[in-house]
Amino acid sequence: MTGPRLAKIARITTGSRLRVLELCSGCGGMSLGLQSAGLEMLGHVEQDSTAAASYALNFRAPDGVSADVWRGARDMEKHGPDDLASELGIPSIADGFDVLAAGLPCQAFARIGRSKLRSLTGDDDAYRNDPRAKLYRRFLEYVAAVQPIAIVIENVPDILNFGGHNIPEEICETLDALGYSCSYTLLNAAFYGVPQMRERLFLVAYDKGLGLTPSFPAPSHAADLPSGYEAARTVALKFIPETGSHFSPIPVPADGLPGAVSVKAALSDLPFISEHWRKPIEMRRRKVADRLAYREFTGLSAYAKLMRGWKSYETGGDVDGHVVRLTPRDFPIFRRMAVGDDYPRALRIAEEMFTVRLAELTPRPTEESDDWKAVRKACVPPYDPGKFPNKWWKLDPTSPSRTLTAHLGKDSYSHIHWDSRQQRMISVREAARLQSFPDGFKFSGAMNAAFRQIGNAVPPLLAKAVGEHLRSEITGAATSRMKLDRARRRAA
Template sequence: MTSAIRLAKLQRLRRNELPRVLELCSGCGGMSLGLHAAGFQLVGHVEQDATAASTYALNFAPPEGVAAEQWRQPRDMVDCSAENLAVDLGLPDASGAFDVLAAGLPCQAFARIGRSKLRSVAGDDDAFRNDPRARLYRRFLEYVRAVEPVVIIIENVPDILNFGGHNVPEEICETLDGLGYQTSYTLLNSAFYGVPQMRERLFLIAYDRTLGVTPTFPDPSHAAELPSGYEGARAVALKFIPASGSHFHPIPAAAEGLPGAVSVRSALSDLPFISEHYRDPGSMRRRKLGQHLPYRSSAEVSGYARRMREWPGFECHETTDGHLVRLTPRDFAIFRRMPAGADYPRALKIAEQIFEEALSEVRTRPQEGSEEWTDLRGKHVPPYDPGKFPNKWWKLEPASPSRTLTAHLGKDSYSHIHWDSRQQRTISVREAARLQSFPDGFRFAGAMNAGFRQIGNAVPPMLALAIGQHMRREIEGALEQVFAEDGQQGKAA
């Protein structure tokens, strides 16, 4: 039986009022941006990282009556209850203020890479189980009880399907079943939805049971071919779907005749040619994240690039910002010689060749292992073990979507080396934003590393837009049916 609170929200939506969203762990606002573009109203958000919270406030105006200082305030969802948030934002109460509850819960404890890092730091094989972030989904369920949303959406990494042998989405769905929701989850790859990036994520959607709809997911808008590594990771994740009685929804398949995935070249070619990092490093050091540069006038502007320039509310006509890159002079020559698609083992061989060339130019060749030999080698050859870091470096393939962007870009962007060898560099902050489908007018607070981290942590806005549009169609169709039936019952009575 739907509560009076949820029923009032459904009636509100039936009057074509905008669905009001509260997003937890909002980050800089990737999911919020997509939902906003799909016609949702952003009413509240919770994000503990101060820089990401500032970015959110830079790009989304507070609702009427909400103070700017409260809107940009960082908050921890563990310490901040739904009721406290409502008070801070000047809302009457938590249960009546929000129709949609969304969350991109932290994935470090669920992701396999994050688990191994936690093990190494803590020296404990079960460190990932004990990480407080692994229990945030239970805190999220407390918010569900307090907020009583009629729509729920959660995003996370596919590895959440196997948290030490436990399928967390199934637990969430079973709990939501008991709270009066119909639920589904699946895996979506952003490349199938017009994002120039192979990014596999789990999405869980729940609707109030009164709607009588089991959630489904948007059909792909683009055709893409997943590399073997992504196919393998997907197959492993799907092994943990229960054989019967699961809430898993089959992964939507691309129909015949769809356009191909958006390529890196289509996504980035109109952005500025960057060479200051090797021509004039001082200029790059002085450049700020917010400094604007003009688009390349000679480049063809793809449909995707045009969309990033013209996203409503975030338009950029002649210039855009974010053109910062890492200053790593030892590696510029390696980047220049790497072919597209090359990884770290190949880069190391190239570095060894460059080192041999440098040795041949020395008047007296130093003895191998000597101090002079070691110093010269260090100026040309990276120190990383190729057995431990096979994917540490990767040069983008211009005709394909990018590999997954991660928050680790904030510390090391070598996983995304620009394909244009003339520029001999890793990608810029704005290029990372383009690959994540943030529009060019979206601004990032903080410095370069913070910008990379926020982008890598975000939900791709275009994927969130596709999900938001699909949810609205399902909800609106269900509301028509529910209230039509109520009307017929009233006439019969």
Template sequence: MSMSIASQLARGKLERIAQGHKPRVLELCSGCGGLSMGLKAAGFELAAHVELDREANETYALNFAPEGEDKRAQWSRPRDMVRQNMADLVDDFGLPSSPRDAFDVLAAGLPCQAFARIGRSKLRSVTGDVDAFKNDPRASLYRRFLQIVDETRPLAILIENVPDIMNFGGHNVPEEIASSLASLGYVARYTLLNSAFYGVPQLRERLFIVALDASLGVTPQFPIPTHFMKLPRGYEGTRAVALKHVKREGSHFVPILTPDEALPRSVSVMDALSDLPFISDHLRDTSVIRKRKVQDRMSYREQVALSSYARLMRNWSGFATTGDVSGNVVRLTARDFPIFGRMPRGGDYPVALRIARKMLEERLSQERVRPGPLTQRYIALEKATVPPYNGDKFPNKWWKLDPDAPSRTLTAHLGKDTYSHIHYDGRQKRMISVREAARLQSFPDAFEFAGAMNASFRQIGNAVPPLLGFSVADSLQQTLRQAAACLVLDESIAA
């Protein structure tokens, strides 16, 4: 496509925004809709989305689809961005235009498993191939994304991923994407944003790429932090590894924004969770909570002072709740309940293991005749008391939340194979619930999840925190509105 035709397309889209219409978004790899929630809150129109995971699609449709069974079915249909024809997509979502006219913004949370270091090691262990992450098809989805950019010609582009995508086997993928976008007529920039600096009660560092049609004559900007905290030890080293292949000069990278110490302190775990239901059914009868579904509702806790964050989660525009909330399910292993209760806040797995061995010693001392280490009785007591994981190899497998600080990063495996987020309240003796994970990720309380517990945890862990998405989207919205206003001014002067 010639640059003049591309500029005409951009001008037409900008004129529509200048007339007061919401910018229309196509989101690829949308997941359950974390970024979409942020975009919607910032005033964008969710026009279409593409997502392959069945349960994530069902969640997306549950929260965003227009009224009507046929609409719900269309919005919940799994789609593969590699095979998806854009003209068919426009027809499917009932948009009265061609792919190049239909969308103002193209957004994507491209799968991060091949880029994240934890994902790379998992791929190596499964395949036995040290370079498995390079061969993972998900690692090349960004090339298909660039094709879709050319097929849709949006005014703006927004991509989210893990920081390690900047050091993908020595290759800086975002720099390649930014350079490719430049050849397509866009001005692109990328940087790292930490969700704790934007009102999310979670330390979650992510890479964002923002690109704008060059004809707009503006350079992408990133949101200024709204909250302050001093990052824990280790962040500088992790960042240094990710930034290793970012050139000092001639790069599209924007230096990481540092929050002002005068800003409000980052939202804590206590701020986020204290008013949610008190869950202790499992301590009396695990069968009760095993029968509970993600969709079942429980009342909020009474006589608890609401933080401003809790009020926001209850009263998010278009997603307000009243007296109860869903998602009150937790993973259950009865062996571990007493350990959870004794763990200090901020304690990790080696601490939990020492507690468990002390508990084993207490149980052994209560035996009429103390069993020897190789006896069946000893082995049975040990199995019923002590978790089987190696404390040296898995120090972060367990972690009890610190109520006075933001949470560590939530992962997609939260409900499957880890106690990385144990509730800080020792009386409840459990890991966090689906709703509590959603709160830590900044999903409003009226956002509903389709599927069972593990599927819900996976969707939450894979999502962009809506409040972080909102900060980026709001900055982008302001840029587009200003560009539209300048167009109107130029036309009035010319007239």
């Protein structure tokens, strides 16, 4: 064990909080969860300026750090540990932090991201050459500089199969050589109180001097994984080595746990939104920061109460984030879709509407004429159902939602509100609720930027569960170690 790590373990036994540096922090989903678990957020690195601005809106700068420095965007590749130490006013980066965390960019690892890279470049192996895929190596350089006693990494399950290569195993092998004990597993956010089926890989490492192998939090909720998630999990697990693996069995819900939080329980008290089709000019003028009153609602769910009353992020009688996409062609389709309908069904509905519209015209346009094409364009989305079978999806109010993605606001109707009267996709605040961001959490930027930040984030409630488990394990192990060391010194 190195001197800095030994000093950090000794410090923890005095009751001091674990100090965290997060890399690739985004707007702060993991930071919020770790902070709520009792850890202290003292530094972060994020290259997206809008996400960095959101982080600064929601987390107080450490003493002695200026607001400009705290909200500044930093490129992890170009911004080294020494640079960060200088900006934060600490003598050495190894002196300032006990925990190093990162939600490394997943676009190159995720299958959906690989497809997009392929389409943009025409290169079947573009994802292998994406610089974001190599950031984990830069992360390991930060580990060597920071000398944390604990490490947390979050990513998509597909990182287990990066062109046939298991990246978490490589990371663990490197960390082994640096004096850490490592484990990784898959956690689904729905098992930890998040109203969303979101499967993610978590890797946790502890300094070997603590004398324990990392484990993972037990689920707080029970849920049935849909077949698609089960299949993706099965594929990912095929790349776990048969021997010598650092993989930890996926935690299984115990009997008697409450069911997963449903979409309806998560969103029902949020404002009714209809301006997008009743008063589109008003919706165009609305900002993410504009506030509306909560709905009058009896029987407020425990989840909604948590989102309204999260410590340090409490709200009063109103809340922000009520912006949605304006695509008038699609609103009637949304209204006619049934819960659980996907894009092929939406396309059939649109074709039926197109047929009715043509029949109402006198004279009826001839097929493939300019007028016929104009009517069709006004009724029927242009997407190929063979390529985009899941592009649209109407939420089931009785279940957790599908996984939120970063492109939610730009080119996807993967989360259409179940209430047909509102005939729309979810709003920014509803997306934040499904990701377990409290209502008092603010997002910088316009609608698409807010959706991107939310979709890229680690669900705070999931991060909180990981953080609480980590803090308990580290505190217990550090205390036991120091007691043993004192006993040995007395015996000598």
